[in-house]
Amino acid sequence: MLYDFGTYDQRLFQVMQFVDGVTVADLVQEFGPLPEAWAATIAAQAAAVLTEAHEHGICHRDLKPTNLMLCPDGAVKVLDFGLALLRESDVAPFSRAGQILGTPSYMAPEQIQRGTAEPRSDLYALGCVLHEMLTGEQLFTGPTAYAVFDKHVKEPPRRLRSTLDPIVQRMLAKEPADRPATARDVFADLQGFAQNPPPLPGFVQNASTAAMYASVQLRPGSGSPRDRRSPTGAAPRTPATVATPPSA
Structure with a gap:
């Protein structure tokens, strides 16, 4: 979140939010x-943020473990909307140097x-992030970015020995039409698994905060996800209790 900006003594400055926590990349390393409940909790909170962003016409375009911060109270912050794209704007998808915008290990086939x-x-x-949290390894790796690109386009994702595998496989479908329709749907799929996460010593001071976040969500069967007005069941555009809106 950008609070202020200006100049002081002929120097530019920005006043930004300080986020205390650890990135998901460092957490997995x-x-x-991660325990299934924690992977689901982190991914569900990220999905809540993406729901808010997408409903405002914003695509993040660079979601990855280093852009997800787990705070000591169990809250997840989605960082770095520097490559975010307003869908209605006329913005070129490539940089001037001809490089595809994004991070190879987390780019969808259509981006490539x-x-x-x-x-x-x-x-x-x-x-990709959820798969990495459950396995401790990046989904696709290779000696070059182009080798990774080729795997994203052609190679099926590894199956997981996890009850979350069906959700992960749908999210990793090669064709966008075969993935969940919205981030709201992903949130609804994950919320039932984001229950009672175990302690993460050294990372989360009190895991009960994340458990509280998950426990107040609408349970499956309480209405179609498409009928819900927001990821928390609150009024439209209201951020989730501990999920951070896209401006963070």
């Missing part, structure tokens, strides 16, 4: 594969093949 991004491209990236 130090902890290894056509240089275009849409909300379901963010869902693919979130699927």
